[in-house]
Each structure stands twice: as structure tokens, then as C-alpha cells.
Amino acid sequence: MKENNPDKFILTSECPIRQVLDRFGDKWSMLVVELLSHRGRLRFSEIGQNIEDISQKMLTVTLRSLESDGLITREIFPEIPPRVEYELTSLGKSLVPHIMSLTSWGIEHMATILENRKAYELKQKKTTY
Amino acid sequence: MKENNPDKFILTSECPIRQVLDRFGDKWSMLVVELLSHRGRLRFSEIGQNIEDISQKMLTVTLRSLESDGLITREIFPEIPPRVEYELTSLGKSLVPHIMSLTSWGIEHMATILENRKAYELKQKKTTY
DNA sequence: CAGAATCCGGCATGATACTG
DNA sequence: CAGTATCATGCCGGATTCTG
Numbered sequence: 030m031k032e033n034n035p036d037k038f039i040l041t042s043e044c045p046i047r048q049v050l051d052r053f054g055d056k057w058s059m060l061v062v063e064l065l066s067h068r069g070r071l072r073f074s075e076i077g078q079n080i081e082d083i084s085q086k087m088l089t090v091t092l093r094s095l096e097s098d099g100l101i102t103r104e105i106f107p108e109i110p111p112r113v114e115y116e117l118t119s120l121g122k123s124l125v126p127h128i129m130s131l132t133s134w135g136i137e138h139m140a141t142i143l144e145n146r147k148a149y150e151l152k153q154k155k156t157t158y
Numbered sequence: 159m160k161e162n163n164p165d166k167f168i169l170t171s172e173c174p175i176r177q178v179l180d181r182f183g184d185k186w187s188m189l190v191v192e193l194l195s196h197r198g199r200l201r202f203s204e205i206g207q208n209i210e211d212i213s214q215k216m217l218t219v220t221l222r223s224l225e226s227d228g229l230i231t232r233e234i235f236p237e238i239p240p241r242v243e244y245e246l247t248s249l250g251k252s253l254v255p256h257i258m259s260l261t262s263w264g265i266e267h268m269a270t271i272l273e274n275r276k277a278y279e280l281k282q283k284k285t286t287y
Numbered sequence: 288c289a290g291a292a293t294c295c296g297g298c299a300t301g302a303t304a305c306t307g
Numbered sequence: 308c309a310g311t312a313t314c315a316t317g318c319c320g321g322a323t324t325c326t327g
Contacts, residue, residue, distance in 0.1 A: 039196060040189050040209045045264035046257065047189065052271070054183040056300075060169050060176065067168060073309055080169045084301060089310065099274030110308040111307080120267060120274075128175065130259040135174035138249060142181070145228030145249075185320075202289055213321055218290060239288040240327080 052098065057083055057091040059128050062100065062117065066125040070116040100124065181227065186212055186220040188257050191229065191246065195254040199245040229253065 040047070053059055060080050065071060068079070077088050092115060095101045100121035106112040117125075169176070182188055189209050194200060197208070206217050221244060224230045229250035235241040246254075 040193055042210050045268060046192060046261045048268050049260050049264035050183065050185070050188065054179070054185075056179070056183075059179065063175060064169060081171050085310075086302085087300065090300090097275050097278035098271045099278075100271075105309095108308095109307090111310085113309060120270065123267065124263060127259045127263045130256045131178050132175045134253060134256045135178035138252065139174060139177050141249065142227045142229075146226050149226035149228075214290075215292095215322085216320060219320090234289095237288095238327090240290085242289060 052094075053124075055091070057087055058095060061088075061091055061095060062121055062124055063128055063132075065101065065115060065117045066122065070114050072112055072114050076115065095121070181223075182253075184220070186216055187224060190217075190220055190224060191250055191253055192257055192261075194230065194244060194246045195251065199243050201241055201243050205244065224250070 057080070060083075061076060064076060064079055068075075071079075073088070073092075076092075077083060077085065080088070083091075092101065092103070096103050096115075099118055101115050101117055104114050104116075106114070186209070189212075190205060193205060193208055197204075200208075202217070202221075205221075206212060206214065209217075212220075221230065221232065225232050225244075228247055230244050230246055233243045233245075235243070
């Protein structure tokens with residue numbers, strides 16, 4: 030939907046905000062980062078127990094993705110039964126304040142947004158009649 | 159995956175970060191907000207021309223969603239051909255710094271992340287052989 | 288020009304079973 | 308306990324067509 034636009038594109042497919050959204054806009058990544066920032070070093074099962082509704086598979090996938098990006102470390106203890114612990118790297122920690130920034134906005138404004146949405150629905154109904 | 163956990167859940171399905179992600183973690187919403195914050199009041203086609211690869215449908219859907227949440231206003235000019243202009247509300251503007259916060263992190267660290275990911279892939283190959 | 292309506296495919300996510 | 312492997316699916320988003 031761009032056609033021949035004389036101006037520069039501000040928002041190309043490689044712009045920073047899209048890259049961040051593509052990698053961390055998924056359902057679980059930011060939650061894991063925030064959890065680890067609160068609790069420090071945790072093992073696999075502990076993470077799962079503290080994020081409601083995450084499945085074992087998605088927890089594994091999310092942790093691998095964060096590890097491959099260098100946001101968390103993964104340490105395996107050769108015991109039986111096995112134990113694996115995860116922890117934020119300095120890179121991972123550097124992301125936390127920016128997540129908190131979004132979160133704080135949500136805490137402050139999400140109620141208003143839900144009200145707005147309700148009011149909008151009602152308005153739509155009225156004009157439909 | 160929670161079972162009986164004595165501790166409080168930090169990250170329930172209604173926690174702020176999830177609410178924000180559910181509503182704005184989609185592919186286009188944050189981009190539209192950021193564009194409008196840069197350019198001020200814009201019409202439908204102008205927005206489409208400045209966000210690479212967005213389809214007409216998704217632009218419409220995204221704008222409606224932002225309007226219903228009270229983040230943007232939508233003004234219709236009864237002309238032929240029609241003209242519709244969009245603009246951030248104060249609520250919408252209040253979100254911008256938090257998006258910029260994420261963006262700035264992306265600008266600073268995304269290259270490192272991509273390198274980490276490549277290195278991780280190589281490491282995986284080596285251990286597979 | 289700014290959309291509405293419809294159809295459709297792919298991929299993210301979920302559910303289940305199995306293992307060292 | 309901490310995963311893998313496989314199969315199933317919902318729905319997000321793209322392509323197309325039509326209209327005031």
C-alpha cells in the first residue's frame with residue numbers, strides 16, 4: 030500500500046520498532062524476562078509455575094529463543110533428577126526498564142481504555158438502530 | 159502449568175503487561191501511533207503510504223481499534239471524494255514515550271541480538287556433528 | 288478516497304504422548 | 308525434572324472484490 034511516495038518511509042520493515050515487536054511482541058517472552066528480573070535465578074518448573082497458562086512447550090520455545098538472543102543464560106546441573114536454571118544476562122537486564130515503562134503505562138491507563146472501548150461499542154449500537 | 163503454587167502469581171492473565179501486549183503487541187498499532195506522533199494529523203492514505211507493507215484492511219482494522227480505545231480521533235469531512243483524518247488523543251500521546259523507550263533499546267541492542275543468534279546457531283551445528 | 292465484505296492460507300500456539 | 312516429538316487448530320493477516 031505504498032505506491033510511489035516521494036517522502037522517505039519512516040516505518041520500513043527493518044525499522045527498530047518492528048524488529049523489537051517481531052522478536053518480543055509474542056505472548057510470553059516479555060513475561061519471562063520480567064519474571065526473571067523479579068526473582069533472579071529460577072529453574073524451569075519455577076518459571077512455569079509463575080506464569081499463568083503457559084504450556085510446557087511454549088515455555089521451552091520461549092526460553093530457547095531468549096537464550097539464543099543472549100538475553101538469558103541456561104545452566105544445566107548434571108543431577109538426577111535434572112535441574113536447569115535460567116538467569117538474565119546483562120543484555121536481558123537492560124531490557125527490563127523498557128518493559129516496565131510499558132507496564133507502568135498499562136497500569137495507569139488500561140482501565141480508561143476499557144471504558145473507552147465499552148462506550149465506543151454502545152455508540153456503535155445506537156447509530157445502528 | 160501452575161498446579162498448586164503456594165506463592166502469589168506475579169503474572170496472571172490479567173496482569174498489566176499482558177493486557178498491554180494483548181492490545182498493542184499486534185503488528186501495526188504501535189507503528190500507527192508512532193507515525194501519528196511524528197506527523198501529527200494525517201489522512202487514511204497518508205498513513206498507508208508511510209507504513210511499509212500494511213494492507214488496506216489491516217490499516218482500517220488498526221485505526222478502528224485505536225479509535226475505540228480512545229488513542230486516536232477520526233474526523234470525516236463530507237466531501238467528494240471523501241477525506242478522513244486521524245490524530246492522536248492526549249491518551250494516545252501519553253503512550254508515545256513508552257514506545258520510544260522500547261525503540262531506543264532496539265536501536266542500541268538489536269545488532270548484538272542478531273549476532274548472538276547467529277553465534278548460537280553455529281554452536282548448535284557444531285555440537286550436532 | 289476510504290472504506291466494507293468475503294474468502295483463504297500460514298503460522299503461532301495448544302494438546303498429547305514419550306524419554307533420559 | 309526438563310525437556311522432545313508429533314499432531315491439531317484458531318485466528319491473524321493478506322488478497323480480492325465491491326461501494327457511496
